[in-house]
Amino acid sequence: MNAIAKSHGFVTKSIHWMSAGLIGYGYVKGLDNVRQLGDPGVLQLEVGYAVLVGLLFALRLVWTKTLAGSTRLPDAAPRWEHLASRAVHMGLYASVFGIVLSGLGIALGYSIPALGGLFMTAMLGLHEGALSLLPLLLLAHIAGALWHKVVRRDGVLESMTGKLPI
Numbered sequence: 186m187n188a189i190a191k192s193h194g195f196v197t198k199s200i201h202w203m204s205a206g207l208i209g210y211g212y213v214k215g216l217d218n219v220r221q222l223g224d225p226g227v228l229q230l231e232v233g234y235a236v237l238v239g240l241l242f243a244l245r246l247v248w249t250k251t252l253a254g255s256t257r258l259p260d261a262a263p264r265w266e267h268l269a270s271r272a273v274h275m276g277l278y279a280s281v282f283g284i285v286l287s288g289l290g291i292a293l294g295y296s297i298p299a300l301g302g303l304f305m306t307a308m309l310g311l312h313e314g315a316l317s318l319l320p321l322l323l324l325a326h327i328a329g330a331l332w333h334k335v336v337r338r339d340g341v342l343e344s345m346t347g348k349l350p351i
């Protein structure tokens with residue numbers, strides 16, 4: 186049983202920090218009002234951004250599940266840490282995919298009014314819900330990383346930052 190985390194590889198780390206930057210950008214630059222999509226440039230930028238984030242997270246999921254391996258949480262960690270880590274990671278993926286798909290749904294509903302008000306209301310509700318959930322999960326994710334850095338000192342944070350555990 187290993188007690189110290191093995192580092193994530195270069196590709197996983199690059200995808201992780203690129204996607205973290207893109208999520209941050211999304212929260213800073215996000216739209217306040219659906220009517221802003223009336224500007225074709227804005228609509229194009231939003232759709233491009235959503236496709237990029239969706240593809241990056243899908244790539245990360247396939248890459249870690251098939252080749253690189255996902256969590257670096259040591260086998261020796263308590264069962265509750267394994268459960269909490271899996272729940273938060275699944276929640277992160279689910280909320281990001283929820284934001285991306287509902288965002289594309291909003292763009293579709295805006296461009297094709299025949300889809301109807303119910304479709305748009307459902308997409309806006311899903312989008313708002315997932316946008317509110319993600320920061321809570323990120324707080325739990327970052328708290329978990331700090332827990333491993335300060336309390337466990339098992340190298341889990343360093344597995345994603347590249348520094349050696351102290």
Ligand code: HEM
Nearest residue numbers: 204205208249255256257258274277278327330341342345
């Ligand atoms: C200061 C900010 C962040 C820190 C310190 C951090 C730290 C980490 C660490 C240490 C891991 C590896 C955990 C393990 O091997 O079990 C990880 C994985 C992960 N992080 Fe972050 N992270 C941050 C921001 C983000 C952001 C903004 C997202 C985007 C939603 C994110 C999504 C993920 C996901 C989905 C995984 C799991 C990767 C996988 O196994 O598929 N992280 N993070």
